[in-house]
Amino acid sequence: MLQVVFTEFNDNSIKKFERIDFVEAVKQTMILEQKYREEKKMISGSFYLIESENDSTALYTGTFKFGSRYAPNLYIHIKKKLEEIKMNRQQQRDRIELIAKMEDGLPEIYKKEEVIENAHLLNLNVSRISRLKKWQRRSIYALTGLLGLGLIGTIFYMVMIVAQYDVAYSKEQNKVAAQNKQLDIYEQGLLGKHDVLLDYFKATKTNLSDEEKKIYANLLLKDKKYKELVSLYNNDSGYIATMISKQGDINALRAFHKDFPSNESTFDLLYADKKYKELLAVKDVDMTVKRSEMKTYALMKTGKIEEANAELANNNNKDLKAKITQYEKLSKELKEFNEAIKVAKDSKKAKEVKALSKKKTDLEKQFNAI
Structure with missing residues (x-):
């Protein structure tokens, strides 16, 4: 479960240095963002995101500027910031994983991004116009006149396109029909007809969202269609091995490794077989937190206590x-x-x-x- 801790924030609505469940934090930030928008004020709140199981590792650190209209709540803020950062392949995987964790259990109302038109004019103080110089006021009034003419032009344009209403309406009908068809396919899939869902995903796999891709991958994994699964993730067998390992199905991992071996699956299988010395010899492994824990344990079991303590810093596992x-x-x-x-x-x-x-x-x- 994700939790949020605010470290610097001059508003008593949210207590500093106190853990708040992520969903509650999103709700509170949405209320405060709206409050400061209405008051036309801005206030900054520094925070970091953690998992309740992991006390010391921050998954994300940032500053939410309440009243800035950058984002309606904490979830949208973090998501937008992550999307702005240029990332390598591993960082992109981490980003997708973090967004999935944030969305887990989060009501749909908080996931909707808002569109603010003319956002740059929202904080305009009209009373200041009267204090401007004469030529400055004339410029503003002239601009207002142009905007009025633009509005007239827009109305004229709207009248012209009314004639195209039938075409637009027909397109919307087709769009709704396509959506209904998609919903029907999902409904059949949920009722156990996986083949219908698999056929749909296979036909549209180049346009799948991240969530749809995950559903498709799980279906392929369940049916042991490893070739299609690897193809879905651009032949990255190591990534698939990590996916299977997270599910904890060691038999599925063995079956996958047989046809699509990787350093990741080799590492995980050696750990499952308690071959710790061989495990430590495997190089170039995508080192997740779970694998860092495995490596720490393997170092301990082979008597390399100093190295085990050093690796422990990467996972902070109290039991280890x-x-x-x-x-x-x-x-x-x-x-x-x-x-x-x-x-x-x-x-x-x-x-x-x-x-x-x-x-x-x-x-x-x-x-x-x-």
Whole structure:
């Protein structure tokens, strides 16, 4: 679940340094944006976006300028800012993933972008015109006259195009019919007729939205149509492997890897098979947070504690941190037991060797279970 924390904001409506559920934050920012628009004021609010499961990693950091009319709410603000940034392929994937997370559970009313005509004139203070110089006032009045003539021209144009009403109406009817057909296809798909939906997606795959693409990919994955799935994402088998891994279906990943191997699927399968040394030898892997956790664990299990702690900084997993601490503790205790057993053997103290060996076995069970 996404949460928002405002760090700098001089308005008591939103408390600073307090976690707010993302949907509630979007709702509150929409109310405040409207308030400052009506008051013709602007105020800035710095914030960062996090996941409740991950306490320290900011998914997005920014500043919302309330009253600026840049965006009606926090969701639209972040989405527009992300779309303005030039990104590489990996960053584009991260952007799509973040937008999907934001849209999860967000009511449709908050997803609608607004169109503000003549936005540059909205903050015009008419009373200031009277204080302008004579030539400046004349310029404004002349411009007003031109706008009036433009309006007359627009009306004349509207009269002229009325004759084309039948053509426009016919086009709208065709558009509505196409939309109804699309809705019917989706309805059949939801009722279990996946072939109908698959045929539709296959015929229109070059014009699919990101959400439609995800639905299509899941259907292809379910039917094990891996060739079509890879083709859908421009033969990026590593990306598909990541998609399957996120779903947690290791059998599906094995089946996909058989025909479309990649560094990503190799890495994930080695982790599933507990082949940690081989896993660490795999290079050029798309390192997601989940894979960073896998790498941290593999480093720990192979005794590379210093490297495991360094990798831990990339995922901030508290459970892994606790495991590394326990691993170090038990590793030290096992070493001490080995030394004690050696001393007991040298002293030919059979009973003591037996007792120490039993304790060591119990400790090894705990060690191996980490």
